[in-house]
Amino acid sequence: MSTISPSTVRTERPHTLDEDTLCAAFQRTAAERPDEPALRTAGDPVGMTWREYADRVRRLAEGLTSLGLRRGDTLALLLTNRAEFHLLDAAAIHLGAVPFSIYTTSSPEQIEFLMRDSGARIAVTEEALLGRLEEALAGGSRVDHLLMVECLDELERRRSPGFDFEATWRAVGANDLLTLIYTSGTTGPPKGVELTHGNLLAAWRGMHAAWNLPHPGGSTISYLPSAHVADRFATHYAGMLFGPAVTSCPDPRQVGRLLPEVRPTMLAAVPRVWQKLKAGVEAAMLAEPDQRRRQAASWAIDVGRRAVALEQRGEPVPDDLRREREQADRLVLAGIRERIGLDRCEVAVCAAAPVPAEVLEFFHAVGLPILEVYGLSETSAVATANPLSRPRIGTVGLPVPGVELRLADDGEVLLRGDSVMRGYRNRPDKTVEAIDAEGWLHTGDVGTVDADGYLRVVDRKKELIINTAGKNMSPANIETTLKAATPLIGQACVIGDARPYNVALLTLDAEAAVAYAATHGEDALRTEVAAAVERANARLARVEQIKRHRVLDGDWMPGGVELTPTMKLKRRAIAERYAREIEELYA
Secondary structure (H helix, E strand, C coil): CCCCCHHHHCCCCCHHHHCCCHHHHHHHHHHHCCCCEEEEECCCCCCEEHHHHHHHHHHHHHHHHHCCCCCCCEEEEECCCCHHHHHHHHHHHHCCCEEEECCCCCCHHHHHHHHHHHCEEEEEECHHHHHHHHHHHCCCCCCCEEEEHHHHHHHHHCCCCCCCHHHHHHCCCCCCEEEEEECCCCCCCCCEEEEEHHHHHHHHHHHHHHHCCCCCCCEEEECCCCCCHHHHHHHHHHHHHHCCEEEECCCHHHHHHHHHHHCCCEEEECHHHHHHHHHHHHHHHHHCCCHHHHHHHHHHHHHHHHHHHHHHCCCCCCHHHHHHHHHHHHHHHHHHHHHHCCCCCCEEEECCCCCCHHHHHHHHHCCCCEEEEECCHHHCCCCEECCCCCCCCCCCCEECCCEEEEECCCCEEEEEECCCCCEECCCHHHHHHHECCCCCEEEEEEEEECCCCCEEEEEEHHHCEECCCCCEECHHHHHHHHHHHCCCEEEEEEECCCCCCEEEEEEECHHHHHHHHHHHCHHHHHHHHHHHHHHHHHCCCHHHCEEEEEECCCCCCECCCCECCCCCECHHHHHHHCHHHHHHHHC
16 A cells, blocks of 8 residues: 555654744745745746745845834735735744734625734735725725735835844744634634744644654645635645645635646645545546446445455454555555545645545545544644544544643533634633633533544534424534535535424535536436435434425525635524525424
C-alpha cells in the first residue's frame, strides 16, 4: 500500500515552531526557501517564490506604515481567495497590526457591523466587492483609507521615513493579537474571536506533535473563505510555518477540478467536498464502458473496505487479505488516487461538520484515510484530531498535545489550553460566559468520550431536538444520514422540537440533480429522493425517522438566508422563512 504511515512521515520538529510569532516563522521560512514556490494561482506554473513573497511583504508593510497603520490597529480585508490576501495579511502582522477578513457573501449591514466592532483603520477590497463595502461605510462607520487590491503596486511604492522593518517585526510578541475571527452568527450578531500569535503557534505545535507531519514544503489549496479560521490555519499560517506552495482558488466549486493540477500534499476540506469527490469516483466507475475495468474497480474497493472494517474493529488483517489489498492498490486504487489528484496527499482532513461514515470508509478503502478533526475559532481551529496511526471513523479523535478535554455533567465539551482565544472583542460579558474561572472553554457542543479517549460530537447543545414525548435527538446526525443516502440531497434541515414527529426540508444538489434528471427524468428524480429518505429511515431509530419531507426549489448558498458562510444551518432563519411549508408537513 502507498498509504502514508507514521513511520514514513516522522520528521524532526521544524524550527519555525520554536519561534514566538508568525512574523519570525515567516522570515525563517523565507530565508530557508528563497527560490521555492510560495503563492500561485490556477494555471500558473511558477507563481511567486518565497524571496518575492518576503520582498513584497516588506514593501507593503512600509506602505501600510505610511498610511498610519500601527501596532494594535486593525486592517479589514474583503477579498476572494487570491495571493494578495496572503501578502497584505502577512505585511500587517509584521507591523504588529491585526488583519481580519470579511466573508465576501456578507451583506452591507453585516459588513458595517464588523467595521464598527473591529475599529478598522484601513480596508482593502477588490473591484467586484467595492460597491458593497462603500454601502457599508455609508452606514456610519469610517476608515482612514479604502484601498483597491488591483492597485497594490501604488502602496508598495510608498515610503515611510525612518521605517525599520526588522526592528518592527522583532518587536511583535507572542501575546500580541494576530487576527480576529468573526463567528458565523447563527443565533445573533457575530462575535470577534481574538487570537494571538501564541494561540496559533500552540495549536500548530499540538497538531505537529499529534500527526508527526511530513517534511516541510509540498503544496495545498486555499479555497475556503479566509474569514474562516480553517483556511487561515491550514493554508495561510501553515504556509508561514512549513513552506508549502499555496494555490488560491477563488471559486470553491472548482476545487475538485484543481486537484489534478496542484496534487496537494495536504488537503483540508468540509464534508461536502469529500462527498462530491466520492460521488464523482463512483459515477466514473458506472460510466466505464469496459466491463472488466468496472469489475476490477469494484473488487479493489471491496477489498479495501473489508480490510478497513477489520482495522476499525481493532482486529488484525489476515495475510491473504493484506496481500490482496496490496495487489488491489497496485492495480487499481493508486490509479484512482492519481486521477482525482490526491496521489501525493499525505494528510487529508475533514472538519467543520459531521460527515457520513460511508464517505470516510470509502476513502480509507481507496488508500486515502481522511482524518476527522474538531475545533472552534475559539481554539485556533483545532482541539482534537484522529491520529494517523489509528484513526477511528465516527469520532473526531483525541485531544492534541497541549489541549485538555473533559465533559460537563450535561455532556458539554470543555476545552483548556494555550490555543484557547484571549477573548471576544468588545464583549467581556460573552468572554466570561465562554471561559470559566478555571480556564475551561465551554464549547456549546455535546459529546461523548469512549474508553480510549476518542471524542464523538453529538450536536450543538442548543440545537438538540426534544419532541413532545420528551425524546432527545441530534438533528445533525439525522441530517448527515439523509445526505449519506443519496448524492442528490444537497442540504437537509430536520424539524421536530416540541413536535410529535420529525419532518425534513431538503434541497437538491444542483449538479447531481441535473445529471440524474437528464438520464432518468424529473419524476424518477423525486422518486429516488423519496426512496433515499426511506433508506435513511432504515438506519435511524424509530423516534428519529422522517415522517414527511419537502423538496424545496432552488439551492441554499453559503452566506445566504439559510446557511452561514461556513455552511452551518441557520435553523431559526429557516424556521421563519419556511414556516408555511413546515406547518403543511404537520397538517
